[in-house]
Structures are given as C-alpha cells and as structure tokens.
Amino acid sequence: MTNTDFTLAIEDLTVSFDGFKAVDDLTLYLDKDELRVVIGPNGAGKTTVLDLICGKTKSTHGSIKFRNEELTTLAEHEIVQAGVGRKFQTPSIYENLTVYENLEISFPSGRGVFGSIAFKCTDEVDKRIREIAGEIFLDTFLDMEAALLSHGQKQWLEIGMLLIQDPELLMLDEPVAGMSVKERDQTAELLKRICKGRSVLVIEHDMAFVEKIADKVTVLHQGKILAEGDMQTVQNDPSVIEVYLGH
Amino acid sequence: MNFIQERLLGGKNGMIGIAILAALIFIILPATLDLFRLNLVGKYLTYAFAAVSLVLLWGYGGILSLGQGVFFGLGGYAMAMFLKLEASDPESTKIQSTPGIPDFMDWNQLTELPWFWEPFSSFGFTTLAVILVPGIFAFIIGYSMFKRRVGGVYFAIITQIIALILTVLIVGQQGYTGGINGITDLKTLNGWDIRDDSSKYILYFVNAILLFGVIFLSRYVLTSKFGRLLLAMKDKEDRVRFSGYDVSNFKIFVFVLSAMIAAIGGAMFTLQVGFMSPSFVGIVPSIEMVIFAAVGGRMSLIGVVYGTLLVNFGKTMFSETFPEFWLFLMGGLFIAVVMYFPNGLAGLWDKHGYKLTNCIKNLQCVNVAKAFIDSKRKTKVDVAND
Structure with missing residues (x-):
C-alpha cells in the first residue's frame, strides 16, 4: 500500500470471528481535520472498526495507516502514543478518583513506570487541566469524585481525558448516549469546537445529533460500507432506507 | 520539608498515625515487654513487611498474590545461607566427615559445598541477594503473567502453586536446603553473636527502622502518579x-517491589528468630500474610502493621490455650473482615475514629472549663473568707 495524505487510511480491512466477518473488506479514508460520522444498524460492525483501529481487536488482514504509520502491528499504548484517542461506549472513567485526578492521569507525560513516580503536577499541567475542565463544562467539579457525576458529565469527562492528550485522531463511540436534550446540544457544540485541528470519527445512533455535527456520513451494514456522503444524500439513498426501515 | 511532610508522612493525619505507631514500636513495647515477648513482637514485625507489600500489590494494585511467602522465604533463606556458612567453619564442624560445610549437607552425604552456596560466604553479596533474588524471581513470574494479561483469580492461583512448588522443592532437596527442618543453628553475623540479649535488642530496633523505611518508600510510591495509576x-x-x-510494566514493577519488601522482612526474620524453614514459605504463611493485610486494612500502610501485630498476638494467645481452635478462628476472622469491614481496622478507624478523638477533645474542653469554674469559685470563697 502506498503512502497517502490522509490522516487515517483503512484498506481491505477484514476481521473474522470463527468465520463470521464482523468487518468485511472495509476501505475508508479520513482527511485531515475531517469530522466523520459512522452510522449503521446494530451489529453493523461500527464498534469493531474502532476496536481494530485502537488495537483492541487484531485484524485478520488488511491495513490501517495513521499518518502513514501502520497501526495493525502496534500495541494499544503505542497506538495512543502515536496520536489516536478513543472514547468507549459506556463512560470509562476512574470512579474512585476526582475529576482533577482523572484528567491528571490522562496528561501525556510520565507514561513510563519511573516517569510516573517522578511525575510532578507542574503549573503548566495544572493550567492545562483547568483549561480542559472548562471546555468540558466541568470546571466547578474538579474536586468531586468522578463516581458522583451525572451520566452526561461522565461522558464529557472521558472526552476531556482524551482532549488533554491532544490526539490527532479522536474516536468517539456514541458520545451522547444517555444524555438529556440540553446536554446533547452542549455536546454538539463541544464536538464542533474540538474537531478543529484534528480528525474526528464518531459513531452515533441519534439522527438529530448526527445532522447537527456531520460533514460526511458513512453507513455500515454487515461489516461493509453501504453508502457514503453528506447527510442529505445518505438519508435519501434507497439502500440505506431499506436497511433501516426494511425487513 | 513540604515534600517530606506531604509525600512521605502523608499529611497531618498521616503524621499523627506514624508518630503513634513509632511511639508504640520504639518506646512503649520495648519499655513494657520482657526480652522474650519483645523478640516475639520483632518476629511479628517481620511479617508486617509482607503485609505492607500487600498494600502496594493487593490494596492499590488490585493484584492478589497468595505467594508472598515465597519472597519472604527467599529473603530469609538468602540470609540463613550466609549465617549458616559462617557457623560452619572447619573448627566447629571438625567432627563431620567433611568439615567446613553445613551440618545438614554432611548428613546427606555431600562432600563439597554446592556452587550456588559459594557466593553466600560474602556479606555484601548476601545483602544484595536478599533483595535481588526475590526481585528477579518476581520479575520473571510477573513478566510471563502480566505480559500475557493473566490476572485476577488466575494470578492468585498461580502464585499459590508457586508457593507450593517452592516448598516441595526445599523439602525434597534437603542436601542443598536443609529440607523440612530448614537451616538451623545460626550463630553469628560477621563474628557478632546474634543470640545474646543485647543483639536481640539491636536487631529489634534495626528491624523497626527498616520497617518504617519501607513504609516511607511505599508511601512515596503510592502518593506519586504511579499510585493513582494503580488505583485507575x-x-x-x-x-x-x-x-x-x-x-503490564506497571504491574510487573509493583509486583517486583512488593517481592523485595517481603524479602527484607524474611531476612530480618532469620536474624531475629535464628533459623529459616519451609514452613514460612508455603501456602499457609502466604495466606496468613493476606489475612494480616485484610484485618489491618489493605489500603493502609499503617493499618496493616496493627493488623499483623493483633492477629499474631491473638494467634499466640489462642494457640497457647486452645491450639486446635486457632485455624477456625483465623478463617472466621477472615470471613468476618471481608463481609463486614472490608477496609479492616484502618477502615473502622476512618469511620469511627473521629468520635474517639472528638471525645478526647471534649474531655480537654471539659477539663479546662472545670478548672476555670473551680478557680472562679475559689476566688469567690477567698473573697468571702476575707
């Protein structure tokens, strides 16, 4: 495979679990500074694609290149260090630590064993933590134990934990699941703000939310791409309508 | 100064806790107990190293090792090998068929010192070996487990099996290890008799100082970002x-560190008790160490020291009167701790300790108020008398 200008280039990616192909010969390119939304019915392989990119699942064959660096052979933490951040479907935060400590742990320095023992929370780190906390609407909750946050706030906190690492590719798995209408609007605004200067890949079910944020939408079905384009085109595509409304 | 206060002593509350424990171990116990009992406490405090190591590994790291006795034992055996070689000089072993080798080797028809015993005639090497042999062993186990993402109950079972294997190995290879009796009849350390009264006092205090050193080191590690990462x-x-x-690197590190801490305890055990045997290596002592940590509170470096002391005092008292009941009581204690106060003594203290301190504070206020009223009354009486 040749090198490209894309931030993320997935080519011929396949993963099969005991013969079942969850992702089947998938090819997908993501531009620099692009916000892409992946939609699709349950079991379409959306989350599996994220798992493959971040190294949680190993591909059967195919390639994933991030800034022309092959990811399929790297370990999870190396993929993160290369600049890929991933938010999980259910908020995955450290419940027994405070919001501040959650962000501090995610700060990208002192990542080795001895580095972490010698790590000092300098003014620079402190400033960055407060800045991020402001962005994710949690600046007044810094000392609160994360377990006490609302579901929506937990989702934001996890987004913040990724933002503090300043990843070049940010992957969000259903960021507004379980959020109130107001929180959804705030999240849409947040996403628009944070996608500047980085590529963002979002998996989402909520169509109203997708309409609000998406430049380009990819529809996955049975591990394959069914349609790709702007929201309008995709929504009017007969095969998409068939998959979503048919049966 | 700030660094010492915050990172090593654990802030104001931590400092009070350390001060109380230090007063107990350095002043109260040595002043009130006779040498026999103090030596027993010294022995218990060597188990406290293993309990502290479990705070790091189990309390913070969430990795339950049922094989801390292995590292405790390796540290103890390393020290015992040095002491045994010193006790086996040709002069005092001249009745053996091969003088100059440890007695149990002679009984097992060995005619020369095995190669792996040779370096233990050097005290410098032995000191290093006490820490490094268990450290390296833990690294090998940790590397092969954690890189493969073995964890939880599987890890606990595997460590338990390692404890069993090591015991079987030590018992089986009695020509090299002293077998079931262990390595006994230890006399001197570089010519210094470890059995007389003054050395028992000195060893008690050396042990206590090392224990505090280990607590400070653990606190330093746990209050760093590393500690928060363990919790995360x-x-x-x-x-x-x-x-x-x-x-995996973080888990390997904390496992190796905990092994080294337990090993220091083992070496101090050998010095104070005067022998080392497989009964301090196997499954039972390993599980006992977990119980010490659980009773004391597995998240508290100070709490586990109290836990270790209490359980061991209990063990000594009960096994003197009802020897057959002790194991049942120990099991019952463990179940009770897990079910009713999972954070152990330290958890109880955090939850109810303030009542006691408040009570003391109130007492003081009451006393001051009383004194004040009394003095007023007295002046009144004085005035009236005038």
Whole structure:
C-alpha cells in the first residue's frame, strides 16, 4: 500500500470471528481535520472498526495507516502514543478518583513506570487541566469524585481525558448516549469546537445529533460500507432506507 | 520539608498515625515487654513487611498474590545461607566427615559445598541477594503473567502453586536446603553473636527502622502518579491502556517491589528468630500474610502493621490455650473482615475514629472549663473568707 495524505487510511480491512466477518473488506479514508460520522444498524460492525483501529481487536488482514504509520502491528499504548484517542461506549472513567485526578492521569507525560513516580503536577499541567475542565463544562467539579457525576458529565469527562492528550485522531463511540436534550446540544457544540485541528470519527445512533455535527456520513451494514456522503444524500439513498426501515 | 511532610508522612493525619505507631514500636513495647515477648513482637514485625507489600500489590494494585511467602522465604533463606556458612567453619564442624560445610549437607552425604552456596560466604553479596533474588524471581513470574494479561483469580492461583512448588522443592532437596527442618543453628553475623540479649535488642530496633523505611518508600510510591495509576488500573484497566500506558510494566514493577519488601522482612526474620524453614514459605504463611493485610486494612500502610501485630498476638494467645481452635478462628476472622469491614481496622478507624478523638477533645474542653469554674469559685470563697 502506498503512502497517502490522509490522516487515517483503512484498506481491505477484514476481521473474522470463527468465520463470521464482523468487518468485511472495509476501505475508508479520513482527511485531515475531517469530522466523520459512522452510522449503521446494530451489529453493523461500527464498534469493531474502532476496536481494530485502537488495537483492541487484531485484524485478520488488511491495513490501517495513521499518518502513514501502520497501526495493525502496534500495541494499544503505542497506538495512543502515536496520536489516536478513543472514547468507549459506556463512560470509562476512574470512579474512585476526582475529576482533577482523572484528567491528571490522562496528561501525556510520565507514561513510563519511573516517569510516573517522578511525575510532578507542574503549573503548566495544572493550567492545562483547568483549561480542559472548562471546555468540558466541568470546571466547578474538579474536586468531586468522578463516581458522583451525572451520566452526561461522565461522558464529557472521558472526552476531556482524551482532549488533554491532544490526539490527532479522536474516536468517539456514541458520545451522547444517555444524555438529556440540553446536554446533547452542549455536546454538539463541544464536538464542533474540538474537531478543529484534528480528525474526528464518531459513531452515533441519534439522527438529530448526527445532522447537527456531520460533514460526511458513512453507513455500515454487515461489516461493509453501504453508502457514503453528506447527510442529505445518505438519508435519501434507497439502500440505506431499506436497511433501516426494511425487513 | 513540604515534600517530606506531604509525600512521605502523608499529611497531618498521616503524621499523627506514624508518630503513634513509632511511639508504640520504639518506646512503649520495648519499655513494657520482657526480652522474650519483645523478640516475639520483632518476629511479628517481620511479617508486617509482607503485609505492607500487600498494600502496594493487593490494596492499590488490585493484584492478589497468595505467594508472598515465597519472597519472604527467599529473603530469609538468602540470609540463613550466609549465617549458616559462617557457623560452619572447619573448627566447629571438625567432627563431620567433611568439615567446613553445613551440618545438614554432611548428613546427606555431600562432600563439597554446592556452587550456588559459594557466593553466600560474602556479606555484601548476601545483602544484595536478599533483595535481588526475590526481585528477579518476581520479575520473571510477573513478566510471563502480566505480559500475557493473566490476572485476577488466575494470578492468585498461580502464585499459590508457586508457593507450593517452592516448598516441595526445599523439602525434597534437603542436601542443598536443609529440607523440612530448614537451616538451623545460626550463630553469628560477621563474628557478632546474634543470640545474646543485647543483639536481640539491636536487631529489634534495626528491624523497626527498616520497617518504617519501607513504609516511607511505599508511601512515596503510592502518593506519586504511579499510585493513582494503580488505583485507575484496578478500576478501568482498559482506559489506562488506551490512555497510552503499558499496563503490564506497571504491574510487573509493583509486583517486583512488593517481592523485595517481603524479602527484607524474611531476612530480618532469620536474624531475629535464628533459623529459616519451609514452613514460612508455603501456602499457609502466604495466606496468613493476606489475612494480616485484610484485618489491618489493605489500603493502609499503617493499618496493616496493627493488623499483623493483633492477629499474631491473638494467634499466640489462642494457640497457647486452645491450639486446635486457632485455624477456625483465623478463617472466621477472615470471613468476618471481608463481609463486614472490608477496609479492616484502618477502615473502622476512618469511620469511627473521629468520635474517639472528638471525645478526647471534649474531655480537654471539659477539663479546662472545670478548672476555670473551680478557680472562679475559689476566688469567690477567698473573697468571702476575707
């Protein structure tokens, strides 16, 4: 495979679990500074694609290149260090630590064993933590134990934990699941703000939310791409309508 | 100064806790107990090293090792090998068929010192070996387990099996290890008799100082970002991994560190008790160490020291009167701790301790008020008398 200008280039990616192909010969390119939304019915392989990119699942064959660096052979933490951040479907935060400590742990320095023992929370780190906390609407909750946050706030906190690492590719798995209408609007605004200067890949079910944020939408079905384009085109595509409304 | 206060002593509350424990171990116990009992406390305090190591590994790291006795034992055996070689000089072993080798080797028809015993004639080497042999062993186990992402109950079972294997090995290879009796009849350390009264006092205090050193070191590690990462891993290992950390390296490190801490305890055990045997290596002592930590509170470096002391005092008292009941009581204690106060003594103290301190404070206020009223009354009476 040749090198490209894309931030993320997935080519011929396949993963099969005991013969079942969850992702089947998938090819997908993501531009620099692009916000892409992946939609699709349950079991379409959306989350599996994220798992493959971040190294949680190993591909059967195919390639994933991030800034022309092959990811399929790297370990999870190396993929993160290369600049890929991933938010999980259910908020995955450290419940027994405070919001501040959650962000501090995610700060990208002192990542080795001895580095972490010698790590000092300098003014620079402190400033960055407060800045991020402001962005994710949690600046007044810094000392609160994360377990006490609302579901929506937990989702934001996890987004913040990724933002503090300043990843070049940010992957969000259903960021507004379980959020109130107001929180959804705030999240849409947040996403628009944070996608500047980085590529963002979002998996989402909520169509109203997708309409609000998406430049380009990819529809996955049975591990394959069914349609790709702007929201309008995709929504009017007969095969998409068939998959979503048919049966 | 700030660094010492915050990072090593654990802030104001931590300092009070350390001060009380230090007063107990350095002043109260030596002043009130006779040498026999003090030596017993010294022995218990060597188990406290293993309990402290479990705070790091189990309390913070969430990795339950049922094989801390292995590292305790390796440290103890390393020290015992040095002491045994010193006790086996040709002069005092001249009745053996091969003088100059440890007695149990002679009984097992060995005619020369095995190669791996040779370096233990050097005290410098032995001191290093006490820490490094268990450290390296833990690294090998940790590397092969954690890199393959073996954890939880599987890890606990594997460590338990290692404890069993090591015991069987030591018992079976009695020509090299002293077998079931262990390595006994230890006399001097570089010519210094470890059996007389003054050395028992000295060893008690050396042991106590080392224990505090280990507590400070552990506190330093746990209050760093490393400590918070351990807690984070216990909660959401994947999140830590997908935040760019190599989780296995952190687990290997904490396992190795805990092994080294337990090993120091083992070496001090040998010095104070005067022998080392497989009964301090196997499954039962390993599980007892877990119980010490659980009773004391597995999240508290200070609490586990109290836990160790209490359980061991209990063990000594009960096994003197009802020897057959002790094991049942120990099991019952463990179940009770797990079910009713999972954070052990330290948890109880955090929850109810303030009542006691408040009570004392109130007492003081009451006393001051009383004194005040009394003095007023007295002046009144004085005035009236005038």
